[in-house]
Structure formats: C-alpha cells, structure tokens
Amino acid sequence: MQDILFDFIAKYISLTEEEKNVLLSLDLFRSVKKGTILLKEGQKSRDEYFVLKGCLRKYYIIDGEEKTTAFFTEMDALTPHCVKENTPSEYFISCVENTILIVTNPDMGVEVNAKFPKFDLMCRMLAEDLLARQQINFDEFKTSSPEQRYLNLLQNRPDLIQRVPQHQLSSYLGIKPQSLSRLRARILEKSKG
Amino acid sequence: MQDILFDFIAKYISLTEEEKNVLLSLDLFRSVKKGTILLKEGQKSRDEYFVLKGCLRKYYIIDGEEKTTAFFTEMDALTPHCVKENTPSEYFISCVENTILIVTNPDMGVEVNAKFPKFDLMCRMLAEDLLARQQINFDEFKTSSPEQRYLNLLQNRPDLIQRVPQHQLSSYLGIKPQSLSRLRARILEKSKG
DNA sequence: GTCATTTCTTAACTTAAGTGAACGATTTCA
DNA sequence: TGAAATCGTTCACTTAAGTTAAGAAATGAC
Numbered sequence A, B: 001m002q003d004i005l006f007d008f009i010a011k012y013i014s015l016t017e018e019e020k021n022v023l024l025s026l027d028l029f030r031s032v033k034k035g036t037i038l039l040k041e042g043q044k045s046r047d048e049y050f051v052l053k054g055c056l057r058k059y060y061i062i063d064g065e066e067k068t069t070a071f072f073t074e075m076d077a078l079t080p081h082c083v084k085e086n087t088p089s090e091y092f093i094s095c096v097e098n099t100i101l102i103v104t105n106p107d108m109g110v111e112v113n114a115k116f117p118k119f120d121l122m123c124r125m126l127a128e129d130l131l132a133r134q135q136i137n138f139d140e141f142k143t144s145s146p147e148q149r150y151l152n153l154l155q156n157r158p159d160l161i162q163r164v165p166q167h168q169l170s171s172y173l174g175i176k177p178q179s180l181s182r183l184r185a186r187i188l189e190k191s192k193g
Numbered sequence C: 001g002t003c004a005t006t007t008c009t010t011a012a013c014t015t016a017a018g019t020g021a022a023c024g025a026t027t028t029c030a
Numbered sequence D: 001t002g003a004a005a006t007c008g009t010t011c012a013c014t015t016a017a018g019t020t021a022a023g024a025a026a027t028g029a030c
Helices: A003-010 A017-025 A081-084 A106-115 A117-142 A146-156 A157-165 A166-172 A177-192 B002-012 B017-025 B081-085 B108-114 B115-140 B146-156 B157-162 B167-173 B177-192
Strands: A031-032 A037-039 A048-053 A056-062 A063-073 A090-096 A099-104 B029-032 B038-039 B048-053 B056-062 B065-072 B092-095 B099-104
Touching: A003 A017, A003 A048, A017 A106, A037 A146, A048 A081, A056 A166, A081 A099, A081 B115, A090 A106, A099 A177, A106 A117, A117 A146, A117 B065, A117 B081, A117 B115, A146 A157, A146 A177, A166 A177, B002 B017, B002 B048, B017 B108, B065 B167, B108 B115, B115 B146, B146 B157, B146 B177, B167 B177
Parallel strands: none
Antiparallel strands: A031 A099, A037 A090, A048 A099, A056 A063, A056 A090, B029 B099, B038 B092, B048 B099, B056 B065, B056 B092
8 A cells, every 4th residue: 555655756756765664654544435525615624635545536516516626546646725825625525435545734744854855855846747737637628629528538547437426527527417428428329330 | 027027036935135136147038029939849848938028828739720728928937848858849839929038947947046045945836836726727617618717717817808819819718719709799798788 | 125315318408619601800011 | 002811700500518307227225
C-alpha cells in the first residue's frame, strides 16, 4: 500500500530508507468507507488528500442537482480550495468506493518540511505538474463535443467508466444522464454499422 | 509599466528597492506587435511569458479550424506546456493586441534564484494559485450552459468581450461563432421583454 | 427473500447548438 | 483608393442535448 505513496514521490524526488520510515511513522493513513462525505458545502477544512486506493468525487449542488466536476483515483492529490483560502467550501467531496487516503494539512507541511527540505521542492513540482495536466484537460474539454469527451474518457481513464455510476459520469462530461445513455446507444449503433 | 510587474510580485513576496533594480536590469521586457505569433504548433520553445499590457491568445488548429482555449491579459502568467516537457507545442500563441511582455526561461530561473531565494517561493505560490483558479474556472465551465458561460464572462472579464473578436471568443466559450451571435441576440431579446 | 430506493434506459417533445450559405460591414493591404 | 479578405449577423435546416415522464434493472435495507 505504501508502495503507491513512494512510487508517487519517486516521480519527483528520491527518499532514503530512513526518510521513508519517518514518513510512515507520521501515521497519515486513513481508511474511509464508500459513501462517506469528507467535505461538505459551507464547511471549513484544513485537510488535503492523497489517494492510495479507491476513488473520491468532487461535486457541487446547484439548484438541488449534483454536478460532479472531478474524480480522484490512485496517485491523485486533492487540496480543496477552501484549505488555501480558509473560506467555506463551495463543494462536496465524497468516497465513490472504500478508499485509503493520506490526509495532511498545511501545518504539518511546516513540520515535515523541517525534516525534509526536499518536500517543498516536491510540492512545487507537483503543483506545476497538476497545473499543466489541468490545462490540457480543460483545453480538451473545450474543444470537444460531449460524444468526443466520452470517447476520450474511454481512452484515457477507462477504469472510471467501470467504477463510477453513470449519473455521476454524465455531469463530469457536462451533460445530463439521459443524454449520456442516448450518446452511448448512438455510439453502439454506429459501431454495429 | 514596471509597476504592473511589482504590483503582481507584491501579491506574493515583498522586494527591496535594490532587488527591484536588479530585476529591471535583467532586461526582460519585450514589446510585441498585434498579430505576432509567439509560438507555433510543432515548435519547441523555452520561453515563458508574463503579460504587462495587452493580450495573448492560445489556440489549437483542429481540422483546419482555430479553437481558442485561453486569453492572457494584464498580470497573467503563461508557461507553455512544451517548455516543461521539452516537446513540440500542440498549440499556437499569438498577440491579440500590441503587447508588452516579460519573457523568461527556466535557465534564467536558476540565475535569478541565486540572487532572490524568495523567487522560488513565489513561483510555488503562483503555481498553486493558478491551479486553484484554473480548477474553479473548469468547474464553472462544466456546470454551465454556453449562455451562462457568456453571462459569466460578461461579469468576470467584461474587457475581453470588448477587446477580442467574436469568433475567437466563441470557441473560448465552447461554441461556434454563429451560435454566439444567436445567443447574444437571444439575451438582448429577453432583456427587452 | 422482499420491499423500497436508486439507477439506468427509453420515448416524445422542446430547445439550443451545428452546418451551410448568403449578405453587408469592416478591415487589410497593395 | 479600391479590391480582396475577414468578420459579424441572419436564415433555413439538421442534429444533438434538455426536459418530463414512465418503466425496467440493479442495489440496499430490513
């Protein structure tokens, strides 16, 4: 399980065995049941998440309707907006599956940083990395039709389509559940000829 | 002009007069004519931009059609994806207006960092900041209809609607120019009653 | 296992975006 | 200045997404 964490960190910096042990001793791991809501709209929180196993979902409730805008799976990091701004959250975060997380907060960052000066460097690289990926995703979203977006998802994150309910996927694709059903039927029809 | 730069930096770190002078002496300023293409698809580049005055546009050409995905105006920073990855660019960057830029590259970062240790810190804060804003924008885009997106733009960046041609705005909103025309007419009709 | 709830699909209808074409109005540039 | 290209709007038509409603299928609770 920890391997996922160390594989992830290894993408950015290298750790000694000793450093790894110190990290593990911090006891950051947390196991969360499917359906648990980690963050609610209006709530303040200092918790940042890193997914070791499982899946988190970020969603808004707008006019009484859930609007899912992101999924976080293995190796994904998630710092809710409200953590940086110290404002009430505009969105919810819940567990799509039973999930194992690393939970940290900015204060611990300071502490950890004292022991690992490299940690700061890694955080910057991570932020830049996420930003770059986010921008590409956004561009792809803007330049595609819902159907293309679904096909892209099928290519890039096929696991999501299996592990996430359709009605959550649909708003992630920017459409209604009925439209996703129809769109899938349309694609199937095409492939048959 | 430099005030824009220092106002921007002041959001993150504070500089002494001496430090400001050193920064100015680096001669990073560049004036670029409207229509100039700073980066082309397929091209490699190390240049990062910060807009002091004017407007840059990022666009793809997909099936022979320009798809605009971002505009960068005063105080916006832009690091093309290809700079970090050292791969050919997938998109173009051009000047919508005569523009004054600060042009840097990662190597200079090393040099600058020797003189300003704070610089590194600022870059991380900036990356985190941009990431947070980007995520909110993306969420907003996903959860809105084209019409809502246009109204949001009218609220949040009214200047863009003035300074940017309609057909570039439209793909930024994820629709065709004709649809933007129609949508504007529709809104006007509504407001009349 | 059964009942209730949630989720997914289908259908009919409405609304809005895509497409192709035409038309002035600008803008560009020789 | 005058011709050519670009740009914005409009129109008629097509296609796809939103909406409302209903029913089938899967899931969960007891």
